[in-house]
Amino acid sequence: MSASGSATAPRRRPPAPPTRAEFLAQKLAEEIVAGRLMPGTPLEEIPLAAAHGVSRTPVREALRRLESSGLVETRPRRGAVVARPEPRRLREMFAVMAELEALAAAGCARAMRPAERRELEALHKRMAAMVRGGELLAYRAANVAFHQALYAGAHNGYLAEIAQDTRRRLAPFRAAQLEAGGRLRQSHEEHGAIVTAILRGDGEAAARLMREHLALTEAAWGRMMALILGEPEQNQPVS
Amino acid sequence: MSASGSATAPRRRPPAPPTRAEFLAQKLAEEIVAGRLMPGTPLEEIPLAAAHGVSRTPVREALRRLESSGLVETRPRRGAVVARPEPRRLREMFAVMAELEALAAAGCARAMRPAERRELEALHKRMAAMVRGGELLAYRAANVAFHQALYAGAHNGYLAEIAQDTRRRLAPFRAAQLEAGGRLRQSHEEHGAIVTAILRGDGEAAARLMREHLALTEAAWGRMMALILGEPEQNQPVS
């Protein structure tokens, strides 16, 4: 076979020719979720266009998408800001996320395939090492993978979609650090209980344990949320 | 007081100066949900713009919003179509909707206020009359109100939002008629059981009954879904 191997390959298109608007929406979403664009930050079209070297048109379309996805709020002739839900709404979202993840956990107990179960267990064991080593960064990354494994294992793509979406919208309020100190060890133990319940096929227990796990997590988030939500009404415009 | 009564009123702005893009998005959403724009129908910018007497710009922005909200699918340089989820995804959405409404029912049993309980019971009694009279249209409208009462009664705005959103995305597949014939009477009886469970504060039972109710409803939808999903790949463009 020849060099580039494109001989019989069905010549896949470049993974979808990303339009500028699409690219921008993704980029802005990342910045919001990562907490670099704080809730309440104004998103003005011209500065954004300039900052990314495009015209206002793709910026506007990106903002429209983010608006529908809940990451930004737009008031008709008054511009867009990074979404800053009311404290009450935030608690509601958290409660729903807990139920969605409990649902996913129960689904895993029922529907996970043997390979998936092995991988979940393996991942959890790898995370144990990170806890012992205090590798906070690695643990955070693995934690994302852990929850995604649960989404995938339930074999319900729509559930995974809205659960992950809810998690994304809450992400700006976890901001940088979470699970600091002892909470990390405790959190991992809670994961362990969930994994065990799933592996033995006990969906009820898995769901309950997940709910409890997230209830404790919420308490840990409380301070961060209060901090961000307590900010003055007017934030600084986008860089 | 004078004619328009704007004397001491805190001069509310005209219910939000609706932008064309916003208006269009809402209008298209209605047409999709009502089943007048069938899943798979191409949504071309120029015809839409002409049909609504605007330029392509607001059309494009409306499509971007609907894209994120899941009512239309867009492939980068290939235009938009009314969303047509895979059968599998449709089943997933239905399953999740059942769980979300079960959650809402359980929430109602816990959180509904006396007034709300009375109203729910009253609504259910009014629907009984409609069943006896065979007033299908009135029942359909009341049914929407019934489910919205459950969303509201749970006192979780986010739950209400995503449950209703899921319901909207499934709406095109119920199309015109549903609950025809005997299913209507049966459906009403199921509602009755749910209402009773809520009123006596039994969230567990309310949730279980709601799940069962929707499982039976799904079966009734099956034919319609198959019909719409079975259509040829290429649908007719928008009028």
Added chain:
DNA sequence: GATGATTTGTACGTATGTATA
């Protein structure tokens, strides 16, 4: 409260990529 500056909303023209003959 009126006026000016800034920003959003809309229209339109052009380029580029996709689909079709």
Added chain:
DNA sequence: ATATACATACGTACAAATCAT
């Protein structure tokens, strides 16, 4: 396979509304 037609993506100009003075 090449070329033609067409729809989308983007840029730019203008209009209208918001806000700041």
